[in-house]
Amino acid sequence: MKLTCVVSVLCLLKYQNVFGSEPICSRFDYEEKLLKKLVEMDATMSRMQDRLTELEDNVAACKCGVQGVAFYAYLSANVCPGVHQILVFDVLVTNVGKAYNAHDGAFVVPVNGTYAFAVSLFSQGKKYVGVEIVVNGDVKGEVFADSQEINDVHSSSASVVVDVNVGDHVYVRRGADSTCGILSQASRGRTYFSGWLLKY
The missing domain is CATH 2.60.120.40 (Jelly Rolls)
Known part of the structure; x- marks a missing residue:
């Protein structure tokens, strides 16, 4: 429901005269594009989180393993x-x-x-x-x-x-x-x- 509202608002902003001769935004077209972007962002965030966890583990291992020589x-x-x-x-x-x-x-x-x-x-x-x-x-x-x-x-x-x-x-x-x-x-x-x- 929230996604539909967002898409509708975007369509209205892009096409101010929805009753005129200009083409009306396709709700399904924008939902598909928006979902694709969200999936891509989610995948990118997941990769970044994995990399951050790896770096944190490496730093922790270095700090714990080396107390001085x-x-x-x-x-x-x-x-x-x-x-x-x-x-x-x-x-x-x-x-x-x-x-x-x-x-x-x-x-x-x-x-x-x-x-x-x-x-x-x-x-x-x-x-x-x-x-x-x-x-x-x-x-x-x-x-x-x-x-x-x-x-x-x-x-x-x-x-x-x-x-x-x-x-x-x-x-x-x-x-x-x-x-x-x-x-x-x-x-x-x-x-x-x-x-x-x-x-x-």
């Missing part, structure tokens, strides 16, 4: 690793997200994003040491500390910012151009590895 660990003692041996930073101070493994030295990326990784390295006296920050076998950064000329402790540090994906392995290993005398002592300095999520 950060870790900081250091070597408990001096070490003498072999060439390209992974350093295991066995004293774990911070591990938000539980992505760093203090048993094998690897940080396994829990969520896609941009991360910062930092390494601080100390060399024993009369030694020169170098390590690499590695992602899935690709070297992303290097650190070198040289105490070869004197019997003293030297330190160096480096940081990198990289885009990584879920499941990528990030770790620190001894470089090829290096002796094995890495120092980590409470009284002289700790060799450490840290990382944190910047943006996902």
